[in-house]
Amino acid sequence: MTMSKSMHHTARKIVVKLGGSTLEGLNEAFFRNFKALQNEGYEIIITHGGGPAINRALEKENIESYTINGLRVTSEEMIDIVQSTLIGKVNPALVQQLNAAGIPAIGLNGFDAALLESTYLDQDVYGFVGEVVRVNTQLLDTLTAAGIVPVVACIGMSKEGQALNINGDTVASGIALAVHAESLLLVTDVAGIRIKDDYQVTAVETDIAGWIEKGHIYGGMIPKVQGAVACLQAGIPAVQIVNDALQGTTIKKEG
Structure with missing residues (x-):
């Protein structure tokens, strides 16, 4: 992936990816902790999908949906609905x-831009599903430098x-890499990784491999970790799996 040519803005950045029930409404703790990060000097970029809203829109049109390797196979008919739902409803x-x-x-x-x-x-496997090859970082830098959060x-x-x-x-990861973010926050329905009823504050790569092998991490948490x-x-440098209060598990590299 390449970045657009620009005078790269060097402020500390965090990318926050919203998923799960957070897309149906953000709570007071989210806003409080979000503002706390801004007050610490971080510029924040939000990215989001819209699974629940897309599912409802597809059901309304009697269109069946399925996934391969965790990706929603997207037909020509579906991409119009996905686009209008994300851009027209979830985003605003x-x-x-x-x-x-x-x-x-x-x-x-x-x-x-x-x-x-x-x-x-x-296209043969997934239809109208894409991967990012270039991020216009200049647009994001201009907005965050002006104190505006891109969503x-x-x-x-x-x-x-x-x-x-x-x-x-x-x-989220593509944008985080392009803007050299210090951290990527994956906001989901749980407060991070839970092992034997205890939420983990930190984890490293080898911990995760072991937890998956032993069956402590399972289901939808596997692709996330x-x-x-x-x-x-x-x-x-760091990826955090957090709840809608932005609290959870920080995953870092070894050493």
Whole structure:
């Protein structure tokens, strides 16, 4: 992945990826802790998917949906619904909540100033699903330097102008790498990794491999922790799996 050419803004950045029930409404603890990070000097970029809202929209149209390797196979009919749901409903709802809480925010997607230039992941297998090849970091830097939080919907744009559905964690890690973020926060429905009823404050890569092997990490948490490890290996210093109060497990590299 390449970044657009720009005078790179060197402020400390955090990327926050919203998923799960947080997309249905953010709570007071989220706003409080979000503002605390801003007060510590961090510039924050939010990315989001919209699984629950997309599911409802597809059901309304009687369109069946399925996934392969955790990715929603997206037909030509579905991409229009995914695009309109994310950009038309989920994104403005999140932006409104942030602005109402006193956090200046602006909604974006891959089409805005070619923010997420993308290519088909594998059209024969996944249909209109993309992967990010270039991030317009200049746009993000300009907004964050002005004290505005970019809220990025996970819709990419091909060179031909076709909308592509992109996995939320994929967009979050791609943006985090492009802007040299200090940390990536994956906000989900649980307060991090729980092992034998105890939530872990920190973890390293080898811990995760062992926990998966022993069956302590299972189900939907497996792809999330594997994605976190992939982000670390790609160069992001720390990945946190947190709840909607931004509290949870920090995963770091060994040593």
